[in-house]
Amino acid sequence: MADVIWVYAELSDERCTPTTLEMLTKAAEVGKAEAVLLGPAPDDATQTLANYGASKIYRSADAVYRDYLTLPAAETVAGLIQQHNPAVMLFASSYTGRDIVANLSARLDCGAISDVGDFVLKDGSVETTIPALGASYQNTSTLVSQGTKLMLVRPKAFEAKTNEQPLSVEEVGGATAEALRTVHMKERVAVKREGPQLEGAKTIISGGRGLKGEENFAMLKELADVLGGAVGATRAAVDAGWVPYAMQIGQTGKTVKPDLYIACGISGAVQHLSGMKTSKFIISINKDAEAPIFQYSDFGVVGDVFKVVPQLTEEIKKRKGA
Amino acid sequence: MNIVVCGKVIPASSVTIEIDSNTKRMVRKGVTHELDPAAASAVEEGLRLTEKHGGTVVLITMGISDVTIGIRNALAMGASSAVHILDDAVAGSDTLGTAKLLAAAIKKQPFDLVICATESSDSYSGIVPGQIAHLLGVPPVTFAKEIAIDGSKITIKRQSESGYDIVESMLPALVAVSSGINEPRYPQLKGIMAAKKKEIKVYTAADLGLATDQVGEKGAREKVLTIGRPPKRQAGKVVTDEGEGGKQIADFLAEIKVI
Numbered sequence: 095m096a097d098v099i100w101v102y103a104e105l106s107d108e109r110c111t112p113t114t115l116e117m118l119t120k121a122a123e124v125g126k127a128e129a130v131l132l133g134p135a136p137d138d139a140t141q142t143l144a145n146y147g148a149s150k151i152y153r154s155a156d157a158v159y160r161d162y163l164t165l166p167a168a169e170t171v172a173g174l175i176q177q178h179n180p181a182v183m184l185f186a187s188s189y190t191g192r193d194i195v196a197n198l199s200a201r202l203d204c205g206a207i208s209d210v211g212d213f214v215l216k217d218g219s220v221e222t223t224i225p226a227l228g229a230s231y232q233n234t235s236t237l238v239s240q241g242t243k244l245m246l247v248r249p250k251a252f253e254a255k256t257n258e259q260p261l262s263v264e265e266v267g268g269a270t271a272e273a274l275r276t277v278h279m280k281e282r283v284a285v286k287r288e289g290p291q292l293e294g295a296k297t298i299i300s301g302g303r304g305l306k307g308e309e310n311f312a313m314l315k316e317l318a319d320v321l322g323g324a325v326g327a328t329r330a331a332v333d334a335g336w337v338p339y340a341m342q343i344g345q346t347g348k349t350v351k352p353d354l355y356i357a358c359g360i361s362g363a364v365q366h367l368s369g370m371k372t373s374k375f376i377i378s379i380n381k382d383a384e385a386p387i388f389q390y391s392d393f394g395v396v397g398d399v400f401k402v403v404p405q406l407t408e409e410i411k412k413r414k415g416a
Numbered sequence: 417m418n419i420v421v422c423g424k425v426i427p428a429s430s431v432t433i434e435i436d437s438n439t440k441r442m443v444r445k446g447v448t449h450e451l452d453p454a455a456a457s458a459v460e461e462g463l464r465l466t467e468k469h470g471g472t473v474v475l476i477t478m479g480i481s482d483v484t485i486g487i488r489n490a491l492a493m494g495a496s497s498a499v500h501i502l503d504d505a506v507a508g509s510d511t512l513g514t515a516k517l518l519a520a521a522i523k524k525q526p527f528d529l530v531i532c533a534t535e536s537s538d539s540y541s542g543i544v545p546g547q548i549a550h551l552l553g554v555p556p557v558t559f560a561k562e563i564a565i566d567g568s569k570i571t572i573k574r575q576s577e578s579g580y581d582i583v584e585s586m587l588p589a590l591v592a593v594s595s596g597i598n599e600p601r602y603p604q605l606k607g608i609m610a611a612k613k614k615e616i617k618v619y620t621a622a623d624l625g626l627a628t629d630q631v632g633e634k635g636a637r638e639k640v641l642t643i644g645r646p647p648k649r650q651a652g653k654v655v656t657d658e659g660e661g662g663k664q665i666a667d668f669l670a671e672i673k674v675i
Contacts, residue, residue, distance in 0.1 A: 106577055163583060164546070164556055189559050189576060196546020197556065205512045205637025208541040221641065233440070233643040238636075246543070276555040278584045280571075285579035297674070321674070333596035339561075339575065345540055346595055354674055356665075365537075375672055377665055389651045393668040397657025405662025410675055413666060 097125035097181040097215050100242075102171065103143055103151075104190055108136050112293070113186035115146045115254035117247050121184060122147030122257050124215055130174060132167050133159030140263050147257040156268030163277040164190075166269035168197035174266060175202065175242050182213075182220060187246045195244050206244035207235055211251045220245075225368070249349045250372070285338055290324040292341065297323030297354045298373075300343060301331055302366070304359020304380060304399055308336040313400070314358060317407045320414070326350065328366045344369035359399045362387030379403065417471035417565070419462040420527045421495065422518050422548065423455025425479055425486030426538040433538075439633075440640040441508060442538070444480055451486035454533030456493070456600035461563060461593050462531050463494045463601075469565060471528075472496040476521050478506060478514065484616070491611035492603030499525070503620040508633030515547035517631055520624035522552060529570070530590040534559060545592035555585040558592040 099121035104111045114129075121127035129148040131139060133155065140151050152174055158166045171194065175183065185191035187209060199206040211225040220243045224233050237243045292298060299318045301311055311325060318325045326343040327336070343350055344366040355373035360366060362378075362385055370376070371390050378391040379402045388394040395402050427433060428448040436443050451459075455477075462473040475490045477483060478501035487498045499521050506517060522530055530552070535542035549556035560572040561580060565587070574581045575594050603611070621631050629635055655664055669675045 164558075189574070192542050193546050193556060193558055196543035197550050199512055199543065200515060200547040200550035203512070205510055206543060207638055208511075208543060232645070234641045236639050236641055238639055276585055277557055279581055280584050281582040282576065283573075283579045283582065329595065340577075340579070346535070354669075354672075375674075377668065379661070379665075383654070383656070388654050391654070392652035392672075393665065394652065394654035395657050395661040395665060396654060397661045402657055402661040402665070405660075406665045407662075409663050409666040410669070413670070413675055 097218075098178070099125040099127055100180040100183040101127060101129045101148070102183065102185045102191065102194065103129045103131040103139070104186055104188060105133070105135055105139065110139055110142050111186060111188070112254060113188065113247065113249045115142070116250065116252040117184045117186065118143065118146040118148055119254050119257060120252040121182075122149075122259075125181065128152070128180065130171060132170060133157070141261060144259045144261045145256050146254060147259060149259045150262045150264065152266045153263050154266050154268050158268055158270075158275065161279055162275045163279055164193040164197055165274040165276060168194050168201065169269040169271070169274050170266060172198055172201050180242050181215060181218060182243045182245065184245050184247050187248050191246055195246050199244055202241065204239040204241055204244060205237055206246065207237060208246045210245045210247045213245065250351050285340055290318075290322075292324045292326050292343065292348055292350055295324035295350070295352055297321045297356075298326050298343070298350055298352045298370075299323055299356045299358065300326040300328065300360060300370070301337075301358050302328040302360035303330040303334070304361075305331065305336070306359075310400070311337055313403050313407075317356070317403055317410075320407055320410045321354070323352075323354070326370075328360055328363070330363075357387050357391070358403055360387055361385045362390060417466060417469045417528045418526045419466060419471060419473045420522050420525050420530045421455070421458045421462045421473055421475050421490075422522070422530065422532045422545075423458050423475060423477055423490065424452045424533075424536040424538070425449050425455070425477055425483035426452045426536060435643055439508065440643045445482060447482070449479075449482050449486050451489045452533065452537050453600070454535065454537050454595055455486075455490070457595065457597055458531045458533045458593055459490045459493055459495055460598045460600040464598065465529070465563065465565060474499065474525055476518060476525075477501070478509075478517055480507075487616055488611050489603060491614045491616075492607040493601055494607060495614075497615045497617070499617045499619060501621075501624070502618050503622075505621050505628040506632045508636055509631050510636040510638040511541050511544050512547055512637060513631040513635045515544050515551060516626060517621065517624060518544070519548045519551035520626055521619055522548070524619075524624075528587045529565075530554070530588075532590065532592045534592045534594050545590060549590040552590065555589045556592070557583060557585050557589050560591050560593045561597055563591060563593070563597075
């Protein structure tokens, strides 16, 4: 019998998140994929999950999962795991995913593996690949605890493909205990972002500490405009308050995989590299010839970003006009 | 208000990390250590809250004897005392083993609020704070980019994919702060001198009531099978700008058919 692999389904802007669908695709490839979907969701959410490989969906539309963080979802998932004992449960390496896995791993006393880039199942045990991070060493790890193996999966680790299954939904009980309602979600505030979104952008122009200030991001925006791309940033630029967090690429920001990534004034700290190094082509401009980013670049220019970037923008305009 | 900060002291950013091929762990002994910048932000946040609401900050850390330098740094910033979990038997602990040890040490202190960094800068798993919260039985208030306390209520701005959420909970609670929540202060000479006299309590796993098969290598659910340098991406061409750098990039873009 195929191993049963569960995926914790997450929604963003009323839609299943890309990572949810990526994980389902992978789960259906290596076993029998099932999903858990908690909280209010649009009517077509369960159908979307089935379209990407979920042969069964455990579902509760209770608002408690939306209005209170972590604990109601962890309580319900823990109950379902104990009842059905899937081989593996996958969660996105997102805010919600990390919170629920942290709680579940302590509650079930089973541990968990973070930052999974790939995994294989062998006779009930699991072997995961954790792409190089932090100390820039790549490792393979396993979980030796009994029972369901919990994993946090990196965004874009797998490619989402449709794999339509008949829709099968099982309603599950809401988490009712008062003690679970302790972390109250009062309000969601969307910070307005201008221009194309980083997620899904084919071209990304990114700026780091070398840009020296907020005002210089306009120069990147001009280059992004002529290439039809989006603008991103490093943690240093975000921490300095030059651009909003929504633009942060890297381990504690977004993971992106565009066709073209142009790094401007970025040294290439591990924190940043882990969020963009699987881009198809990487071009970098930095005044320091020793900057690590050059080791990851297909083409690099050692020079002043304030000279090279405007010249590049002009040159593209000229060639496109020709 | 009694605040406990959990933070890690890690090999300094200037250190080239080596891996011990036997234990498959980072070599920590004998290398220069520093208070993890993420932990320094957690300490800073604790100090700011006590400056506003009164109380003290106690730092709890776990690590080999080389980490004392980082503990002293937190004490010099203004933490009033520290707890150091120091025991060869805890080496090789996975996230849950680490959380069990920290939670047991926290329970020995009076606390209204536990502050953790969201993740350490050397291993990035990001789940230890939530595990500690469960073991302590307090609400996990995570990914905080701003904290306000009003009586026994804590309200945070929680980082979200599309902006931030306003999240509220009651104390006692555990809050995990995101990087960039503040700019940690540099210790002043007075603080550095005072730090020398501050108490660092040392605990072993046994002191914390944890059997050695629950923590460390033996208790770890997560086992590293292999570890190594990833295949390097083939570095491409690097040129020095002599006035034509932008045009040379445009040539490359034409070569890969972007323009």
